[in-house]
Amino acid sequence: MKILILGGFLGSGKTSVLLQLARYLVEQSTGDSPTRVAIIENEIGQIGIDDKLLRSCGYTVTDIFSGCVCCSLNSDLISGIQEIRKETDPQWLVIEATGVAFPDKIAETLFKNLGLESRIITLVDAKRWQRIRIPLENLIIGQLNDAHLILLNKTDLVEEAELLAIESELQELNDAARKFRISGIRPIEAAILQVMAHG
Amino acid sequence: MVKIISSRKLTKRRQYQLQTTVHEGALAVSGGLHLSEQSLSSMTETLENALHNLNNWVLVNRGLVGHIKGFVQLSGKALMVSTTGNEVNYQIIENGETDVKENTLSLTAIVFGVDQLALEEQLIMILESLEKEEKMMLKNEAVMIDYIDDEGVVYAMSIIKYVDFGGKRFVLATERTNHHTHHHHDEGVCNCHEHHESLQDQHLYVFEWLSEVPGGKLIPVNDETLEALRSILDAR
Numbered sequence: 001m002k003i004l005i006l007g008g009f010l011g012s013g014k015t016s017v018l019l020q021l022a023r024y025l026v027e028q029s030t031g032d033s034p035t036r037v038a039i040i041e042n043e044i045g046q047i048g049i050d051d052k053l054l055r056s057c058g059y060t061v062t063d064i065f066s067g068c069v070c071c072s073l074n075s076d077l078i079s080g081i082q083e084i085r086k087e088t089d090p091q092w093l094v095i096e097a098t099g100v101a102f103p104d105k106i107a108e109t110l111f112k113n114l115g116l117e118s119r120i121i122t123l124v125d126a127k128r129w130q131r132i133r134i135p136l137e138n139l140i141i142g143q144l145n146d147a148h149l150i151l152l153n154k155t156d157l158v159e160e161a162e163l164l165a166i167e168s169e170l171q172e173l174n175d176a177a178r179k180f181r182i183s184g185i186r187p188i189e190a191a192i193l194q195v196m197a198h199g
Numbered sequence: 200m201v202k203i204i205s206s207r208k209l210t211k212r213r214q215y216q217l218q219t220t221v222h223e224g225a226l227a228v229s230g231g232l233h234l235s236e237q238s239l240s241s242m243t244e245t246l247e248n249a250l251h252n253l254n255n256w257v258l259v260n261r262g263l264v265g266h267i268k269g270f271v272q273l274s275g276k277a278l279m280v281s282t283t284g285n286e287v288n289y290q291i292i293e294n295g296e297t298d299v300k301e302n303t304l305s306l307t308a309i310v311f312g313v314d315q316l317a318l319e320e321q322l323i324m325i326l327e328s329l330e331k332e333e334k335m336m337l338k339n340e341a342v343m344i345d346y347i348d349d350e351g352v353v354y355a356m357s358i359i360k361y362v363d364f365g366g367k368r369f370v371l372a373t374e375r376t377n378h379h380t381h382h383h384h385d386e387g388v389c390n391c392h393e394h395h396e397s398l399q400d401q402h403l404y405v406f407e408w409l410s411e412v413p414g415g416k417l418i419p420v421n422d423e424t425l426e427a428l429r430s431i432l433d434a435r
Contacts, residue, residue: 010225010265010309011283045229045307046218049270049279052305056277056292066220099266100223101310128283135263136311139223 006122010099036140070105104146122147156183262313328361
């Protein structure tokens with residue numbers, strides 16, 4: 001089971017990206033049966049909304065509500081993954097973190113408790129970068145820690161000069177991650193989806 | 200600091216399943232409502248307005264909107280409305296889940312830097328107005344309430360619209376004095392619209408809506424408030 005962790009600040013577009021990624025993974029199926037993709041949806045609020053959106057689009061979702069799996073709910077995450085492995089044994093597991101989670105802590109929990117490696121994909125909202133970068137510095141920088149891939153989203157809403165400035169900051173904050181631009185006005189390119197899935 | 204809160208809020212919290220989670224400085228307040236299937240189209244506009252108003256409230260209170268999301272789940276279709284502080288986006292999902300046991304509206308506001316109780320109060324106000332608007336729309340009738348002026352004169356009013364502005368709720372109401380009596384209707388509610396004048400011919404009065412009083416209470420607004428509300432009301 002390959003694990004992808006989708007992180008990034010609130011409203012950065014994680015659920016929209018997850019929908020495209022899940023569709024891509026299923027479309028890449030080889031053989032007779034389609035690739036099995038499991039989704040864990042973690043939402044900070046008591047009542048889930050993104051899980052309802054995913055279900056409306058035909059996916060089966062495991063929910064973990066009312067807190068973050070990066071800290072207070074990490075035992076729920078471990079038991080959730082064990083259950084998924086037992087019942088579905090999917091080829092892929094995609095975990096959508098809350099917008100205030102630290103994805104590297106989730107990866108650490110999975111490795112320490114289950115011995116599972118995972119890839120971190122962090123989304124950055126280009127339109128709100130300047131607004132949230134300083135007031136929420138610890139969170140924003142923490143979400144970029146150990147990310148294997150950074151997707152700069154909503155690039156259609158920002159001038160080129162500002163995009164270059166953001167990319168320069170992202171490079172300083174995490175020079176090891178591969179970085180791509182995406183936007184909500186067109187589908188994510190297959191080449192980027194392939195990197196998201198396989199590196 | 201100890202805060203004194205109206206005991207009525209306990210009932211409201213339970214009624215709207217209000218729950219609050221705090222994480223990394225973010226307040227996540229969630230609530231919900233049960234809905235009728237007929238209400239999706241009107242919900243889009245109402246939710247859009249509600250989220251716009253909540254954005255403004257957060258701005259006025261020097262907070263930061265993380266994400267505010269509303270989801271209306273009906274059988275076979277759904278509506279997602281969301282904002283990160285500026286424009287409000289919505290998406291209607293056709294051919295959605297059909298195995299829906301009950302129609303629901305879920306609302307979550309994740310906000311930084313505002314008072315928890317004040318944010319909860321905002322969500323209660325939104326859920327309350329959505330619920331009341333839905334009732335009005337389903338019955339195709341207005342909510343009736345008496346307005347008592349400073350001299351103790353009672354006016355029978357019909358509320359036709361709720362408007363949230365500046366952290367307060369206002370209502371547009373019309374007077375019912377020209378109407379005949381409807382002894383046969385339950386709860387003093389009139390639904391025989393064919394007898395009544397059209398909305399264009401009616402005078403609409405603006406009141407502040409006091410939800411803290413059981414059943415609600417209409418209180419008059421001054422000229423300054425009316426002027427501040429005019430652009431919003433004209434747009435409707």
